[in-house]
Amino acid sequence: MRVSPPAFAALLFSACLALATASFAGSICGTVRDVTNNQPVPQAALFLFDNADQYTGLYDDSDVNGEYCINNIAVGTYTLQVRVDDYLVATIYDIEVTETPTGVDVEVGPRFSLAQPWPNPASTMVSFRLHTPPDARVQLDVFDVAGRRVYGWQGQGTGTGERTIEWNLRDFNGSELKSGIYFVRLNAGDASVVRRFVRLR
Numbered sequence: 001m002r003v004s005p006p007a008f009a010a011l012l013f014s015a016c017l018a019l020a021t022a023s024f025a026g027s028i029c030g031t032v033r034d035v036t037n038n039q040p041v042p043q044a045a046l047f048l049f050d051n052a053d054q055y056t057g058l059y060d061d062s063d064v065n066g067e068y069c070i071n072n073i074a075v076g077t078y079t080l081q082v083r084v085d086d087y088l089v090a091t092i093y094d095i096e097v098t099e100t101p102t103g104v105d106v107e108v109g110p111r112f113s114l115a116q117p118w119p120n121p122a123s124t125m126v127s128f129r130l131h132t133p134p135d136a137r138v139q140l141d142v143f144d145v146a147g148r149r150v151y152g153w154q155g156q157g158t159g160t161g162e163r164t165i166e167w168n169l170r171d172f173n174g175s176e177l178k179s180g181i182y183f184v185r186l187n188a189g190d191a192s193v194v195r196r197f198v199r200l201r
Contacts, residue, residue: 026097028104029069032062032082035107040066041084044108049079073097082106087113087193109133114186117197126197128165132188139187140165145180169199176201 028048032041044062048070049055056078060068075097082090089108096102115129132138141152150171169177179201185194 025072026075026099027069027071027073027101028078028080028095028097029101030067030103030105032066032068032106032108035109040064041108042066043084044068044089044106045083046070046106047081047083048073049081051077051079053079075099080104080106082108084108085113112136112188112191112193114184114193114195117184117195121198121200122169123200124169126167126169126199128167128184128186128195129163130165130186131162132186136188138163141185141187142167143183143185144177145182150177150182 032044032046033039034041040062042062042064044066046060046062046068047055048058056073058070058073060070062068078095078097080092080095081088082092089112090106092104092106095104112133113131117126117128119126128140130138130140135156137154137156139152139154142150144150151167153165171177177199179199181196181198183194183196185192
């Protein structure tokens with residue numbers, strides 16, 4: 001097969017570019033640990049973003065020892081996002097990657113999460129299990145599909161950050177909720193998460 005000079009030049013340029021990129025690739029490696037007990041955090045998902053906040057497509061999961069390593073990173077400045085159970089638990093900015101491995105250990109603080117309401121569908125009662133930072137101001141609200149707030153709770157995070165709220169599916173007036181779809185929203189500090197559940201009568 002014969003290759004034209006322009007096509008050959010393009011192939012040669014691509015090969016040189018790939019070689020140059022490979023020779024200037026670095027890595028970010030470290031350990032993810034829970035700040036409250038210094039224990040390793042397995043199955044944390046670590047995602048790499050460039051300095052324009054664009055996802056690079058590079059990621060890794062921490063192993064049973066909390067260790068991770070993201071390889072083949074072009075030299076530059078990056079941001080690392082860490083998620084546990086699909087919740088953002090840490091963000092590390094301005095990581096400088098060079099040709100030598102860059103060590104970045106991650107300390108995960110108290111988690112912010114709202115489990116799926118249970119049971120779902122619900123008929124007589126529903127439970128909301130939440131985990132928030134101990135010192136956070138907590139607001140939990142339930143909305144119907146039209147966006148009307150039908151019930152809510154507020155308070156301070158507990159010492160462990162864990163709490164379960166059981167609700168009898170009655171609104172502010174004491175009336176039973178109609179059958180349908182509802183949304184529960186948890187706010188704690190600057191963080192927010194929404195879950196969906198169904199009421200069946």
